[in-house]
Amino acid sequence: MLMLLNRGNAFALFLKSQRKWDNPPLQDDVRDQFRKMCEEHKYDQAKHVLPHGSYLVNLAQNDKAKAKQAYDSFLDDLRRCEALGIRLYNFHPGSTNQTPLPEALSRLADALTKAISETSTVIPVLETMCGHGNTIGGSLSEFRDLLALIPEEHHSRIGICIDTCHSFAAGYDLVTPEGFKAFLSEFEELIGIKFLRALHLNDSKAPRGSKRDLHANIGTGFLGLRAFHNVMNEPRFEGLPMVLETPIDRVPGQTSAGDDDDDVDSCASETEKKGKKKGKKGAKRPAGASQAAVPDHGVWAREIKLLESLIGMDPEGEEFRTLEARLSEEGRSMREKQLEQYERKVETERKKDAKAKEKDQKSLLQMMKKNGQK
Numbered sequence: 001m002l003m004l005l006n007r008g009n010a011f012a013l014f015l016k017s018q019r020k021w022d023n024p025p026l027q028d029d030v031r032d033q034f035r036k037m038c039e040e041h042k043y044d045q046a047k048h049v050l051p052h053g054s055y056l057v058n059l060a061q062n063d064k065a066k067a068k069q070a071y072d073s074f075l076d077d078l079r080r081c082e083a084l085g086i087r088l089y090n091f092h093p094g095s096t097n098q099t100p101l102p103e104a105l106s107r108l109a110d111a112l113t114k115a116i117s118e119t120s121t122v123i124p125v126l127e128t129m130c131g132h133g134n135t136i137g138g139s140l141s142e143f144r145d146l147l148a149l150i151p152e153e154h155h156s157r158i159g160i161c162i163d164t165c166h167s168f169a170a171g172y173d174l175v176t177p178e179g180f181k182a183f184l185s186e187f188e189e190l191i192g193i194k195f196l197r198a199l200h201l202n203d204s205k206a207p208r209g210s211k212r213d214l215h216a217n218i219g220t221g222f223l224g225l226r227a228f229h230n231v232m233n234e235p236r237f238e239g240l241p242m243v244l245e246t247p248i249d250r251v252p253g254q255t256s257a258g259d260d261d262d263d264v265d266s267c268a269s270e271t272e273k274k275g276k277k278k279g280k281k282g283a284k285r286p287a288g289a290s291q292a293a294v295p296d297h298g299v300w301a302r303e304i305k306l307l308e309s310l311i312g313m314d315p316e317g318e319e320f321r322t323l324e325a326r327l328s329e330e331g332r333s334m335r336e337k338q339l340e341q342y343e344r345k346v347e348t349e350r351k352k353d354a355k356a357k358e359k360d361q362k363s364l365l366q367m368m369k370k371n372g373q374k
Contacts (some may be wrong), residue, residue: 008304010241012090015080018054021073034084048088048241050125050161053077053091059111060094060104060136067107075115081122088197088241090125090161093136093146104136104144109149123195125159130169130267132211138170138267144190159197162187163245164231165216166200166267168223171209177225180230199242200360201231203305203331205338213267214338217246220331222338225310226322230352232310241371244300249293277351292300317374 016023038045057074061067074091081089097106112124126146131138136146143160150158164174173179186191203221205214221227231237306323313320 008300009043011043011052012050012052012242012243012245014054015051015077015084016054018052019056021056021069023076026083031083031250045085047239049086050088050090050241050243051077051081051086053089055092057091058094058097060096060108062097062104062107067111071111074111075118078115078119078122078124081134083121087121088123088159090198090200093129093142096134096136098134101136101142101228105142105146106135106149109146113150113154116157123159123197125161127200128163128167128170130166130211130213131171132169132213132267135267138166138188138211139225140186144193147191147195154278155195158195160187160191160195161198161200162196163200163202164223164227165202165204165221165245166213168204168208168227169206169212169214169267170208171211172209174227174230175208176226177230180234184234184236193236196236196240198240199231199237200245201228201242202245202266203227205334207335207339207342210338210342211267212338212342215245215247216331216334217299217327218244218306219324219327220334221240222335225320226315228307229310229313229315229320232307232353233312235333244303246299248295248297248299248305250296250299251293252291341345359368 001337015026029184030250035045037043038049043049053071054077057070058066059070061070077091078089081087081358094104094108115124126137126143128140128143129135129137136142147155147158168174172183174183184193201218203216203218203223204210205221206212207222214220218228231242309323310320
């Protein structure tokens with residue numbers, strides 16, 4: 001019902017709790033109610049419903065016991081999809097867990113091949129990631145290498161979902177028309193546009209190449225409105241489900257999201273996630289605010305309307321430029337804050353690398369002296 005109120009004609013959902021392993025089975029009455037409501041409200045769940053997989057599942061897991069746990073949960077989700085009449089299932093490719101990438105891709109390919117063999121119609125859809133740490137899926141070439149490990153007869157049941165924030169954070173230029181065209185050309189060359197099954201539309205709080213998964217509202221982040229004009233006017237995306245994952249927490253009276261972000265980074269590895277707080281205590285209260293932020297689902301309705309308005313709009317015209325400037329100004333302080341943090345991090349890493357290089361050079365000189373060399 002929420003998507004109806006927000007004018008959405010596609011939607012995402014979790015099939016069970018995304019943050020715990022043990023879940024009750026899908027009840028028959030729930031299955032029947034879901035199918036009935038999709039029919040009543042004219043949602044084609046085979047085309048425009050895109051469930052999101054558990055954040056715990058890592059099909060590239062190298063630990064055998066954990067790999068079985070992950071696979072069983074994954075397969076259970078696929079079977080829930082088939083019971084509900086859902087054909088697409090979005091999930092994160094996982095993490096190498098500091099093992100060699102080719103080995104991790106092989107484990108992921110084996111798990112996908114097995115899961116496809118044990119189901120009939122559902123299509124696992126791998127999401128592009130931001131390239132942070134040991135996560136798989138930051139580079140499009142990794143999907144190419146993965147597909148090469150999966151028998152070709154299963155390729156019709158494998159899909160890719162482009163997450164705009166993730167791919168931008170991984171370093172791809174989705175903003176300029178030339179960069180966007182180059183990104184899709186690389187996608188076609190390495191993977192094939194036929195594998196593209198869905199999109200997650202999110203702006204980015206962090207700059208391009210930051211490898212940080214921080215979603216921002218459409219037009220307010222570093223992607224800006226131009227990137228979404230590219231997306232909404234790309235004919236090859238027509239008919240694909242597009243899902244918003246933008247922030248909706250608002251302090252009453254504010255028109256845009258605050259700078260605070262307490263989301264667990266979906267591009268972080270399992271080890272990194274364990275170091276973060278286990279439970280969220282609700283939305284953070286921005287400094288100086290007298291009221292706590294609360295969810296405002298109307299944000300998505302406004303963003304859907306905004307995205308629809310971009311179709312056919314002249315990006316050089318006054319209407320677009322005025323809209324672009326207003327949204328950019330809304331997110332200016334957020335971008336400045338994130339850019340400062342990113343530049344500080346880059347400088348810290350540069351100094352760390354320089355110090356390590358200097359240490360290696362000193363060690364080499366000492367070794368040469370010890371061996372009587374000059």
